[in-house]
Amino acid sequence: MTGDVGSLPTGTPELSTVDIAGGRTAGGTSRRVLRLGTRESALAVAQSRWVARRLAALGQPVELVLSTTPGDLSTLPVDQLGGTGVFVSALRERLLAGEVDLVVHSCKDLPTAPAPGLLLAAVPEREDPRDVLVRRADGPPDTWPPAGARVGTGSPRRGAQLLAHDPRLRIVPLRGNVDTRLRRLVAGELDAVVLARAGLARLGRLAEPGLAASPLPPSVVLPAAAQGALAVECRADDHSLAAVLGRLDHPASRAAVEAERSLLAALDAGCTAPVAAHAEVDGDALRLTGLVAAGDGGLVLRDTETGPAVEAEAIGRRLARALLAAGARPLITETRAAVDPSAAPTGKAGLA
Numbered sequence: 001m002t003g004d005v006g007s008l009p010t011g012t013p014e015l016s017t018v019d020i021a022g023g024r025t026a027g028g029t030s031r032r033v034l035r036l037g038t039r040e041s042a043l044a045v046a047q048s049r050w051v052a053r054r055l056a057a058l059g060q061p062v063e064l065v066l067s068t069t070p071g072d073l074s075t076l077p078v079d080q081l082g083g084t085g086v087f088v089s090a091l092r093e094r095l096l097a098g099e100v101d102l103v104v105h106s107c108k109d110l111p112t113a114p115a116p117g118l119l120l121a122a123v124p125e126r127e128d129p130r131d132v133l134v135r136r137a138d139g140p141p142d143t144w145p146p147a148g149a150r151v152g153t154g155s156p157r158r159g160a161q162l163l164a165h166d167p168r169l170r171i172v173p174l175r176g177n178v179d180t181r182l183r184r185l186v187a188g189e190l191d192a193v194v195l196a197r198a199g200l201a202r203l204g205r206l207a208e209p210g211l212a213a214s215p216l217p218p219s220v221v222l223p224a225a226a227q228g229a230l231a232v233e234c235r236a237d238d239h240s241l242a243a244v245l246g247r248l249d250h251p252a253s254r255a256a257v258e259a260e261r262s263l264l265a266a267l268d269a270g271c272t273a274p275v276a277a278h279a280e281v282d283g284d285a286l287r288l289t290g291l292v293a294a295g296d297g298g299l300v301l302r303d304t305e306t307g308p309a310v311e312a313e314a315i316g317r318r319l320a321r322a323l324l325a326a327g328a329r330p331l332i333t334e335t336r337a338a339v340d341p342s343a344a345p346t347g348k349a350g351l352a
């Protein structure tokens with residue numbers, strides 16, 4: 001069998017397997033072929049293949065097992081889909097049931113609550129965590145969008161920070177996969193969309209003809225906690241696999257992600273709250289910046305804590321205390337109530 005996951009037939013059954021590099025079982029290695037469970041979205045498959053290739057390079061054969069999750073079947077706003085983790089829970093169930101051996105998540109989509117029976121076996125080296133502002137290449141790409149520009153994003157974090165930086169922008173609610181979002185830009189319905197740079201990079205769409213992507217500096221739009229990082233999970237009792245997967249772990253990326261997620265957990269903020277976190281690790285030192293905003297960008301609380309990277313989680317908790325002391329709590333809860341999923345995409349600070 002050849003192993004091009006990109007050439008999958010459409011309408012695949014709920015579970016199907018595809019060999020990828022190293023997936024040879026006869027006459028090859030005696031190791032078991034690992035089954036890597038993945039959602040069917042282009043981004044999920046690209047991320048999973050990236051991990052699979054790295055394992056194959058270590059001599060560990062892997063096959064991808066495609067799984068449909070509820071989050072992929074719906075275009076409802078994400079906060080109506082059953083809360084944080086809708087994208088990960090179906091895969092985790094397959095993992096716990098032994099149907100697959102490992103799963104790869106976008107780390108920023110992982111709920112902060114611990115997953116009983118599962119182990120975060122690796123956080124591979126993180127991609128650039130910044131957001132990018134994507135526009136059609138026929139416009140002026142390196143200038144800030146003009147007053148009234150329609151900027152598509154379904155993320156309160158992005159919407160609030162963009163409005164805080166420039167209240168003249170019109171934030172238009174936008175959901176769907178990367179392809180859907182870019183199509184609405186190309187169709188002229190929007191003047192710009194905000195996406196994670198890492199997602200575009202993994203899809204090979206950063207330098208797409210007709211589109212221009214400019215990174216948003218963290219001073220303008222601070223990224224989501226764990227953005228740009230992957231999380232490789234296995235069952236907690238699968239010790240031999242944990243040891244193999246551990247070879248993909250990148251300690252500095254893991255420390256950064258731990259600090260950012262610890263902040264999120266201590267703030268008790270779900271994925272729809274306008275909360276951002278960005279850690280930088282320099283040798284043994286970690287510097288964590290966190291931000292909580294009002295949905296309309298009218299108020300932004302931002303603070304930074306530093307400390308030894310080995311104390312990543314404590315740094316996150318300390319920063320949460322500082323932000324809560326500065327008044328973060330009402331911003332987190334009020335915005336949760338104020339996000340109106342039925343709001344028509346007609347601008348007027350759609351996320352406020």
Ligand SMILES: NCc1[nH]cc(CCC(=O)O)c1CC(=O)O
Nearest residue numbers: 106108195196198199227228229
């Ligand atoms: N919320 C969806 C999501 N989850 C992970 C990524 C890709 C980037 C990443 O792994 O951080 C994206 C798309 C986006 O935010 O543009």
